[in-house]
Amino acid sequence: MVEKNRLDDQELDAVFAAAAQNPPTMSADLFARIVQDAKGVSADAVAATVPATPSDPTGFFAALIETIGGWRGVAGLATATLAGVWIGVAQPDTITGLTGGYVGDITYFDPGDLIPSIEYQLTEG
Amino acid sequence: MPLDALNDVSDDALLVAFGNGDQDAARALTLRLAPRVLGFATRMLNDRAEAEDVTQEAMMRLWKISGDWRQGEAKVTTWLYRVVSNLCTDRLRRRRSVSLDAIDEPLDETPGADERIFQAQRHNALEVALQTLPDRQRQAVVMRHIDGLANPDIAEILDISVEAVESLTARGKRALSEVLAGQREELGY
Numbered sequence: 169m170v171e172k173n174r175l176d177d178q179e180l181d182a183v184f185a186a187a188a189q190n191p192p193t194m195s196a197d198l199f200a201r202i203v204q205d206a207k208g209v210s211a212d213a214v215a216a217t218v219p220a221t222p223s224d225p226t227g228f229f230a231a232l233i234e235t236i237g238g239w240r241g242v243a244g245l246a247t248a249t250l251a252g253v254w255i256g257v258a259q260p261d262t263i264t265g266l267t268g269g270y271v272g273d274i275t276y277f278d279p280g281d282l283i284p285s286i287e288y289q290l291t292e293g
Numbered sequence: 294m295p296l297d298a299l300n301d302v303s304d305d306a307l308l309v310a311f312g313n314g315d316q317d318a319a320r321a322l323t324l325r326l327a328p329r330v331l332g333f334a335t336r337m338l339n340d341r342a343e344a345e346d347v348t349q350e351a352m353m354r355l356w357k358i359s360g361d362w363r364q365g366e367a368k369v370t371t372w373l374y375r376v377v378s379n380l381c382t383d384r385l386r387r388r389r390s391v392s393l394d395a396i397d398e399p400l401d402e403t404p405g406a407d408e409r410i411f412q413a414q415r416h417n418a419l420e421v422a423l424q425t426l427p428d429r430q431r432q433a434v435v436m437r438h439i440d441g442l443a444n445p446d447i448a449e450i451l452d453i454s455v456e457a458v459e460s461l462t463a464r465g466k467r468a469l470s471e472v473l474a475g476q477r478e479e480l481g482y
Contacts, residue, residue: 174474175477187420202352205356207316
């Protein structure tokens with residue numbers, strides 16, 4: 169018995185089939201936009217994975233400078249280096265002035281001054 | 294590689310290929326998937342421009358996860374439909390007015406085209422009738438009876454049980470059959 173107030177399953181399936189057989193078409197513009205988005209995503213992915221080139225000197229020296237405490241550290245290192253050279257070539261009385269008398273006069277050290285027991289050991293057979 | 298040479302390549306494999314930088318794979322996936330989800334979005338939103346926005350957004354999300362896609366774990370279509378479904382639901386929640394304007398379909402009036410006219414009228418009438426369904430019923434009916442998705446896939450897309458899908462489609466079909474009953478003559482019955 170056909171229900172007048174409803175389509176039956178067969179009739180409804182035919183309606184569905186009519187829709188399924190007429191899918192909406194994608195415009196060329198939409199296709200282009202989607203493909204362009206894909207290119208953008210690929211480009212971003214590549215950019216995110218490219219490392220710094222080995223020939224880039226700033227990479228190595230930047231890391232080195234960072235290790236010794238930045239440019240301030242470099243300045244301190246340079247100062248200490250120059251001071252060491254100056255101390256090495258300067259006369260002893262100049263060094264006494266530099267130390268402000270903290271160490272005292274530095275003219276000569278007898279081994280016995282440094283190691284009191286050594287005189288005994290040196291004189292013993 | 295020519296796009297037709299990619300016809301036998303699975304969605305999975307194409308997506309992984311795109312993740313490795315293959316732009317032909319992206320074009321092939323777009324041709325294969327975008328029209329389907331565009332049709333679904335159009336039937337959900339009844340607005341071609343909005344449906345295109347949703348389709349583009351969904352495909353963008355697909356491109357972005359391509360690098361993490363693992364073959365064999367999920368279906369690309371199921372994943373994409375789920376994204377489109379959620380995007381449509383978001384838009385529908387933001388606008389609660391349902392337009393019952395018929396989608397423009399040019400009728401074929403060439404001689405001897407009675408059956409084609411009926412086909413066009415059935416299609417047109419269905420598009421209008423679909424808009425009378427609640428959102429979830431419309432989603433389930435479109436995916437099952439127009440897009441041909443299986444109930445388990447629909448269940449995954451809508452995050453409900455298979456039994457819930459069957460209930461939605463059954464209620465949706467009944468509602469449509471009642472709405473369309475008054476147009477038997479136009480539908481050629």
